Amino acid sequence: MFDPACPSNAMPIKIGDKWSAAIIRCLEDGPRRFSEFQIPLRGITTKVLTGSLRSLERDGLIERTVYPEVPLRVEYTLTPLGRTLLEPLDAAAAWARQHMPALLAAREEYDRRTV
Amino acid sequence: MFDPACPSNAMPIKIGDKWSAAIIRCLEDGPRRFSEFQIPLRGITTKVLTGSLRSLERDGLIERTVYPEVPLRVEYTLTPLGRTLLEPLDAAAAWARQHMPALLAAREEYDRRTV
DNA sequence: CAGAATCCCACGTGATACTG
């Protein structure tokens, strides 16, 4: 899941910052805890994860719930507003399936010509 | 057109780099010359415009045609591949119309609470 | 467990000046 070697950085359509789209995907099937993101999002640091989570929370796209247990537990869930992003997210994925190969081919061709 | 004061930087859905979406919009009704972009895209520098144009050309989204006249004339047009981006672009605009107010409101609310 | 605190670097963006 979320292979860092995939050419998603070449995607012309982006949702939020570098990790937001993946975070939203992680949440579409239910709530998740902070440390659970670090499994599928291999390599993300706590600082960056916190930053992305805060940003999404600020925009009302996810909700942060603290359970004052010991040890501490924090859960993140998609808000209804956040769920509306799943549609454009799917649209972007559909576009990618249809046109990314052509884009990548054009890019290779261009690079080969200009060296 | 393309008011720099509009909250498009808050948009979670982005196409390409900072100016790409606007450039594509500029081209949807026909070809344009280099200097013609600088009118609607107020404030873009020649260096940045060149960079964005090159990037779009590299990905096969636009085509650059040089007419060896005096003075020199260069025209940019959308390729069929580039035209496929108009659909997600419209979808993003539709999303913005429906949900950006809620996002902005959530953001304001969040900022007011945290100070 | 869920982060906060620091330090650091690359890169996207931009201002300014110059050229075939």
Add this chain to the structure above:
DNA sequence: CAGTATCACGTGGGATTCTG
């Protein structure tokens, strides 16, 4: 007209270490 050449800067992303 359509760029190129420099220089400069903020910030998003990351590595590492520490804490309630």
